[in-house]
Amino acid sequence: MTDWLFLAEVCLAGIGAGALYALTGVAFVLIYKATRVVNLAIGEILMLGGYAFLGFAAGWGLPAWAALPLAVLCGGLFGAVVERTLIRPMLGESPISVFMVTVGLGSMLVGAVELGWGADPLRLPEFVPNRPVFIGEAYLAPKVAYGFVAASLVIAAFVLAFRFSRSGVALRATAGDQGAAYSVGIDVPRVFSLAWTAACATAAGAGVLVGSIGGISPTMGVFGLSVLVVVIVGGLDSIMGALVGGLLVGLIEALAGAFLGGEYKLLATFGLLILILMLRPYGLFGTHEIERL
Amino acid sequence: MTSELPGSPVLKVEGVSLAFGGVRALSKVSLEAAEGTITAIIGPNGAGKTSLFNAISGFYRPAEGRILFEGRDISRLRPPARAKLGLARTFQNIALFRGMTVLDNIKLGRHAHLRTNVLDALFYWGRAQREELALRQEIEERIIDFLEIQHIRRAPVGALPYGLQKRVELARALAMRPKILMLDEPVAGMNREETEDMARFILDVKEEWGVTILMVEHDMGMVMDISDHVIVLNFGQVIAQGRPAEVQRDPAVVSAYLGSGDVGELSRRLHARQAA
Numbered sequence: 001m002t003d004w005l006f007l008a009e010v011c012l013a014g015i016g017a018g019a020l021y022a023l024t025g026v027a028f029v030l031i032y033k034a035t036r037v038v039n040l041a042i043g044e045i046l047m048l049g050g051y052a053f054l055g056f057a058a059g060w061g062l063p064a065w066a067a068l069p070l071a072v073l074c075g076g077l078f079g080a081v082v083e084r085t086l087i088r089p090m091l092g093e094s095p096i097s098v099f100m101v102t103v104g105l106g107s108m109l110v111g112a113v114e115l116g117w118g119a120d121p122l123r124l125p126e127f128v129p130n131r132p133v134f135i136g137e138a139y140l141a142p143k144v145a146y147g148f149v150a151a152s153l154v155i156a157a158f159v160l161a162f163r164f165s166r167s168g169v170a171l172r173a174t175a176g177d178q179g180a181a182y183s184v185g186i187d188v189p190r191v192f193s194l195a196w197t198a199a200c201a202t203a204a205g206a207g208v209l210v211g212s213i214g215g216i217s218p219t220m221g222v223f224g225l226s227v228l229v230v231v232i233v234g235g236l237d238s239i240m241g242a243l244v245g246g247l248l249v250g251l252i253e254a255l256a257g258a259f260l261g262g263e264y265k266l267l268a269t270f271g272l273l274i275l276i277l278m279l280r281p282y283g284l285f286g287t288h289e290i291e292r293l
Numbered sequence: 294m295t296s297e298l299p300g301s302p303v304l305k306v307e308g309v310s311l312a313f314g315g316v317r318a319l320s321k322v323s324l325e326a327a328e329g330t331i332t333a334i335i336g337p338n339g340a341g342k343t344s345l346f347n348a349i350s351g352f353y354r355p356a357e358g359r360i361l362f363e364g365r366d367i368s369r370l371r372p373p374a375r376a377k378l379g380l381a382r383t384f385q386n387i388a389l390f391r392g393m394t395v396l397d398n399i400k401l402g403r404h405a406h407l408r409t410n411v412l413d414a415l416f417y418w419g420r421a422q423r424e425e426l427a428l429r430q431e432i433e434e435r436i437i438d439f440l441e442i443q444h445i446r447r448a449p450v451g452a453l454p455y456g457l458q459k460r461v462e463l464a465r466a467l468a469m470r471p472k473i474l475m476l477d478e479p480v481a482g483m484n485r486e487e488t489e490d491m492a493r494f495i496l497d498v499k500e501e502w503g504v505t506i507l508m509v510e511h512d513m514g515m516v517m518d519i520s521d522h523v524i525v526l527n528f529g530q531v532i533a534q535g536r537p538a539e540v541q542r543d544p545a546v547v548s549a550y551l552g553s554g555d556v557g558e559l560s561r562r563l564h565a566r567q568a569a
Contacts, residue, residue, distance in 0.1 A: 166404070173401050176390030183350060183388070184402050184469060185376030287392070
């Protein structure tokens, strides 16, 4: 006999976690779409957001409502600096070289965080209301629920901005053809900078949400590995793909964790990855002609 | 052998040189495009025509020399700033925004000129909506009807045949309200009929819109038919310029295109080509 309530709770938890994958996936896609850079450091930038929040909230004793925007701001600033100093000089180099720069950036961030805060996992100060959330009869951990709501709002804002704002249109045009965008008066380098800033700010925000659920540690960047699966499943250059892929991966991880055991989580995720790569190498919603790395 | 130019120059290139590593793509190229005329740049492959275009539109920064637009030095401006001043261009290998419709592609030509700010545009209020409607009307009436592409307005550009894609690129450039329209091989790869259509559009743009046109083209028939002034590049240098008929008779041009007329040299070239 199936326990329907338990299944519903597992699914809810999966969707809740999936929203955070989707949010980080959107950050990844934003950078890829605008600049064609595969940013493997996205997980580490997410981690940086968590530690920045810890620094502001615990270190400086700021309240959460001030520490969260500051952490997001830090992420954005970091993204802008990285784009200007590490990525833009690599313009025109082979994609593999730029990709390796982001891998190196990730390791440097892990090292820097270990130097600053040590290698042990830390808990973020509590800032999410603790009252249990019930949807129908199903229980949902409040942090997961609030994380889901926050992620959904940010993603919705992104989708609207992408569709209607001038920056969004400029970004889509740049994604379509850089030379053409440049020639019709779109400031392509500024679009690059904007994409990195917005994406890293988003990742940092996601880091605070992820950290509030599971705590933070220098190895928290492996979250980025699941996000990589998310965007490959959804299609590297599709916001819609990041959304669907995020929810799918969250759901599958939760189901595998609940019914097969925690050690099967990653197995299920990467099983999905292999399946998608065999059936649709460009992802569920991706553009067909994406160069392989 | 320079013939007198009608009208004053809108665009002036003065002694522009450009090098990639040890390869000199352009050396001390000077030319002028007079207002309301069609100036064609011709020359064998690798002569530097597209490099010159890229230098004028700001994609490449010349090592020396100046580029003047309406008397103003624009050599240090980046491409978006030049686009705003009124330099529009098309590309040799079609550069369209894939995944968007024809109409969206054309509207993006006006992107740089819109005054709406982010907040207006985000909520699609007031000014944004008025601007959008006015823009759509202008584009529909002036550009789409003019270029005879009504039937494909809503089609995604990627699905269109080559000739129509070229026409959409021209439409987008026109939406920029250009003062100078730079066309990089507008009829390359087109059949006779498509070429004639495009030649007619280019002439109409000059005559009805008063736009100055600078064009790189290999189709000599078309160049000689519609150009007012022809500039010949070879190995990054201007080797001749003048009216189409004058240029056609110029011995330097004949030699650059056909060889020197010396049978021995011609046969050497043929062998070299066969060996390659």
